[in-house]
Amino acid sequence: MPVDLLKKHPTILIKPAARLRDAAAAMTKSGLGIALVVGPRRRLLGVVTDIDIRRALLGKGSLEASVSGAMNRRPVTVPVGSSREALSEVFRRTSHAYIPVVDGAGTLKGSPRSSTTSPSRPAIRTGWSSWPAARASACFR
Secondary structure, three states, rough: OOOOHHHHOOOHEEOOEEEEEHHHHHHHOOOOOOOEEEEHOOOOEEEHHHHHHHHHHHHOOOOOHHHHHHEEEEEEEEOOOOOHHHHHHHHHHHOOEOOEEEEOOOOOEEOOOEEEEOOOEEEEEEEEEEEEEOOOOOOOO
C-alpha cells in the first residue's frame, strides 16, 4: 500500500525562518535526515539535510541560526509525471536518497525515495509508493 510520507511526516516541511534546531528536530522526529523548506502554497525554496546543519555548525554557526542560511537553494528536483525510467536515471546520476517532485511553478508535490536497504530487492519509491527497480543510490545536492 502506498504511504504518503508528507502526510505521515508533516514535520519535514519547514519555513525558511525556522532555526537549524527546528530542522534538526524535524529530521530526528521523521527519521528521514532531510527537511524541505517551503514558502507560501508549498513552493519549494530549498532543502536542508543533517550534513548541511553540521557544515553550518562547523562554520561557526549556531543552532539558533535561520535554516535559510544553511539550506541548499538549488536542490535536484524532478517534474510531476516523471517516468519510472527518468526517476531511476536521476537516482543513478546523483547520490541522493530523496528528490522533491515539483510542478512547473516549483510547488512541492511529493518526494521519491531511492531505497537500497535490501540489495537483493532494492526499490525506488516515488510519489511515496514503491516499486522494484535497478539498484540506485540516493539524496540531494
